[in-house]
Amino acid sequence: MGFVDRSSQFPNRVTLAPVDGQANTYDITPAEGEVYQEGTPLDAENLTTEVQNAVADALNGVTIDAAGNLIAPNIQAGKGSCPVKKANTNYSVTVQFPVPFTVAPYVVATPTADAPDSTQWCISSVTQTGFTYRARRTGAWASSFHWIAIGR
Numbered sequence: 780m781g782f783v784d785r786s787s788q789f790p791n792r793v794t795l796a797p798v799d800g801q802a803n804t805y806d807i808t809p810a811e812g813e814v815y816q817e818g819t820p821l822d823a824e825n826l827t828t829e830v831q832n833a834v835a836d837a838l839n840g841v842t843i844d845a846a847g848n849l850i851a852p853n854i855q856a857g858k859g860s861c862p863v864k865k866a867n868t869n870y871s872v873t874v875q876f877p878v879p880f881t882v883a884p885y886v887v888a889t890p891t892a893d894a895p896d897s898t899q900w901c902i903s904s905v906t907q908t909g910f911t912y913r914a915r916r917t918g919a920w921a922s923s924f925h926w927i928a929i930g931r
Contacts, residue, residue, distance in 0.1 A: 785818030853930035
């Protein structure tokens with residue numbers, strides 16, 4: 780459904796009629812002259828239908844795989860963990876995209892940690908099929924992270 784604007788000769792014109800017994804109170808009546816096009820009524824049914832259609836279009840093709848990764852047309856997201864067995868040592872883990880991209884996508888990753896100063900991280904080696912998450916922590920505990928990849 781597409782909304783159509785109402786069109787008239789005088790779209791903002793109204794007449795004011797004083798309300799009997801109430802000072803400075805008026806009834807307003809549209810006086811828009813000739814109506815060229817009625818337009819789409821802005822009622823609950825039309826608005827609900829439009830919102831439902833927009834949500835359905837936005838979610839078309841969106842799935843979540845068994846690992847909990849979001850897969851949408853040209854967008855994928857997920858979570859991972861990089862084992863860190865020794866403090867102040869570099870570690871890495873390779874993340875494979877659930878569905879390969881046609882070209883290497885843009886990738887953003889962020890660690891999830893209770894102590895944000897405890898993690899140094901980066902991503903590297905982004906390809907059509909995945910990327911590498913690299914982590915270094917001040918303690919010997921895993922570096923959990925979330926990522927999103929957006930196709931070009």
